[in-house]
Amino acid sequence: MKSALLFSCAAALLCNCIAHAEWPNVNYVCVAKVNKKLTAKQVAIHKVMLLPAGVAFNTIGTRGPEGETAEGDRLASSFRAALAKELSSRGVEVLPIPPVQADDDAARYALADLQAKYNNVDVQLQKKPGRVRNGQITLGDLVAKFEPGAPADALVFIRGSAQVPTAGRKAVGVAVGLGVGIWSGIAAEFSGEIAFVDSKTGEVLAFVEFQREANMAEHTDERFAESLSEALQKLSFLKKM
Amino acid sequence: MRLTPAAAVAALATVALLPAQEQSSFRFTKVDLKLLEEYEALDQKYENCALVYHDADLEKHLADLAAPLLPRAPLERVKWQFRILRDPMVNAHASPNGSVYLNTGLLARAENDDQVAGVLAHEVTHVVRRDTYIFNRSQRKKAVASEIISVAAAWIPAGNWGVAVAVAAAANVSPLVILDLEYGYSREIEEEADRIGLERLKGAGRDPAQLVRMFEILDDKLEPEPVPRFFLDHPRTKDRIVYLKEAIGLDRDVPARDDPGYADRMRPAILQNIQLDLDSRRFRSAVAAAERLAAAHPEDPVALYWLGESYRALGPREPRLTQEQASDGALRKGYKQTEKRTEAEDDKALAATPEGRKALEANQRKAEEFLRQAASLDASLSGPYFGLGALYQQQGKKEQAVEAYKKCIELSKRPGEKGLAQRRLEGLTKGPQGGGK
Numbered sequence: 001m002k003s004a005l006l007f008s009c010a011a012a013l014l015c016n017c018i019a020h021a022e023w024p025n026v027n028y029v030c031v032a033k034v035n036k037k038l039t040a041k042q043v044a045i046h047k048v049m050l051l052p053a054g055v056a057f058n059t060i061g062t063r064g065p066e067g068e069t070a071e072g073d074r075l076a077s078s079f080r081a082a083l084a085k086e087l088s089s090r091g092v093e094v095l096p097i098p099p100v101q102a103d104d105d106a107a108r109y110a111l112a113d114l115q116a117k118y119n120n121v122d123v124q125l126q127k128k129p130g131r132v133r134n135g136q137i138t139l140g141d142l143v144a145k146f147e148p149g150a151p152a153d154a155l156v157f158i159r160g161s162a163q164v165p166t167a168g169r170k171a172v173g174v175a176v177g178l179g180v181g182i183w184s185g186i187a188a189e190f191s192g193e194i195a196f197v198d199s200k201t202g203e204v205l206a207f208v209e210f211q212r213e214a215n216m217a218e219h220t221d222e223r224f225a226e227s228l229s230e231a232l233q234k235l236s237f238l239k240k241m
Numbered sequence: 242m243r244l245t246p247a248a249a250v251a252a253l254a255t256v257a258l259l260p261a262q263e264q265s266s267f268r269f270t271k272v273d274l275k276l277l278e279e280y281e282a283l284d285q286k287y288e289n290c291a292l293v294y295h296d297a298d299l300e301k302h303l304a305d306l307a308a309p310l311l312p313r314a315p316l317e318r319v320k321w322q323f324r325i326l327r328d329p330m331v332n333a334h335a336s337p338n339g340s341v342y343l344n345t346g347l348l349a350r351a352e353n354d355d356q357v358a359g360v361l362a363h364e365v366t367h368v369v370r371r372d373t374y375i376f377n378r379s380q381r382k383k384a385v386a387s388e389i390i391s392v393a394a395a396w397i398p399a400g401n402w403g404v405a406v407a408v409a410a411a412a413n414v415s416p417l418v419i420l421d422l423e424y425g426y427s428r429e430i431e432e433e434a435d436r437i438g439l440e441r442l443k444g445a446g447r448d449p450a451q452l453v454r455m456f457e458i459l460d461d462k463l464e465p466e467p468v469p470r471f472f473l474d475h476p477r478t479k480d481r482i483v484y485l486k487e488a489i490g491l492d493r494d495v496p497a498r499d500d501p502g503y504a505d506r507m508r509p510a511i512l513q514n515i516q517l518d519l520d521s522r523r524f525r526s527a528v529a530a531a532e533r534l535a536a537a538h539p540e541d542p543v544a545l546y547w548l549g550e551s552y553r554a555l556g557p558r559e560p561r562l563t564q565e566q567a568s569d570g571a572l573r574k575g576y577k578q579t580e581k582r583t584e585a586e587d588d589k590a591l592a593a594t595p596e597g598r599k600a601l602e603a604n605q606r607k608a609e610e611f612l613r614q615a616a617s618l619d620a621s622l623s624g625p626y627f628g629l630g631a632l633y634q635q636q637g638k639k640e641q642a643v644e645a646y647k648k649c650i651e652l653s654k655r656p657g658e659k660g661l662a663q664r665r666l667e668g669l670t671k672g673p674q675g676g677g678k
Contacts, residue, residue, distance in 0.1 A: 066275070066279075067279055067282075069279070069282035069283075069285075069286065070282075105291070105295055108291035109291050109327065109513075111291065112290055112291035112292060112327070113516070113517070113520055115290070116517075116520065116521070117520050117521075120520070120521055120522070121583075123580050124580070124581070124582070124583050127580065127581055128581075131583065136583055136585065136586070137583060138583070138585070140584070141661060142520060144657060144660065144661040144664075145655070145657035145658055145661060146657060147655070147656050147657045150656065150657070150660065200664060
């Protein structure tokens, strides 16, 4: 009886310790594909326009995920700013998006439609990213018709998804893991993707995807800088200066 | 189908009483307020992402349609707003804060105001009955919720192809919200909202049979779409048609009641939706909507231009899904295939079949005919010439393509279109150039 109580206390303590522990900060570059036109220097990327990033942020509690719009938006702007800084350090000029008047619906819709088109094409990108090499992934004429993007060589689409388990969720994950040997949902994760799209043809010129086991809501700028430095290193046309 | 005055008064009284009873019994909890906060954020997100379609006349028209469907007493934490979402999926949803969104995709398929009022009545009922909060509470209690949520979460990262724009925009919001946006609530909640919505519709003097017709339209799929496997608790459209018919004593299908006035009123939203359909590879829907506009006004060059563009984009596909292609299994399969293949790969695979080649020839003929008609009806339009240039380029008719692009460059006032036509022209005159879509 006494030993069972001791064991329960020890297990609870262990779960609590693991749940509150800082998990390894590992970065993986999952995918990095470059269009042959870029490698063969038929096209070059000197100037880019970074479109507004989209980051989904969810805290995962014991009763499932809950959205955090403000946090997601904050991460999105940090992601975009860090990417701009990293690209500048690699000699790529980052052009600002021309301001749009609040009542200029046509201009606002044009940007929204472009983002929606990328979301559609992204599904095929995820399925077989290798198709980027042969220029098989394209956003079509919509890109060339996007007038604000004309001065840039490429439009850059940025997406991310962050999941941060609560302490309670981690404790449950640890307890379940101890019992059945399956460990899931106990570490914070972030996955990000960046696509460079030819502003003249709509073809995806380069695509990189990375994952990081870390809570990007903490030490945000530092973590994005590290992840992006590593991820962009995989794109041959973006060598550090 | 018209109601007697006595029945109408009785129905109105029933509807007016219901919300008051429900309102008094509903107490907001911390969980409800958190959910409300998320929906408020979603409203803002839609606006910031330019997903709300602004047209003062249309918004006023929707508010007017909705006014007789609303409860008389104000509801706590509800501010009624009726808005149009630039989303090609045939769908509508209501936030618990009173924001009711009708997708452009739904407005483009509806035939008349009574059908739109039917949808509004259903959505208003969800808000009045606090269905979102109740559903949220129940899902949080269920052990299976985590499974449903994890499946829903898989939809989140970037918004899958064919998945509503609304869902992609909701990526920052709880996956439970996504479930609601995409699939609605449980069978009981949806059936209640259908039945009470029907009473509201009658009370407002609208034809209740048109709600049935709206469901018949929803059931008539124009595109391969994701058919949920996991959320089986949600009533199937066919079942809804059956019980609604029973409720109003109908024993037959409701015939189409296309109101030309409706199409005229909704024209800006329909045109907007054709573009969205084409961007999201919903070519059949684009053809259907453009055909409708052109049928209403056969001399309308803009409608004919979009009809030509829609047929050009339709390429090697039939304008309608066959009965076999419209079954749940085939829709699922077709959707998966489209997810896997790019547009060009899909076109190529379909054009390799005899049926695809035949459809391609027929669609290209129609595209040329309508684009030419549009150009002849309004000589200042550059779009039809760009379309013709791209069409001839696809067909390998180099000289005609060059002529069409030259004409487009001459007429176009849009630098983006002009630049693209210029590059295509250079490609054709200097050497082989791919693309043309």
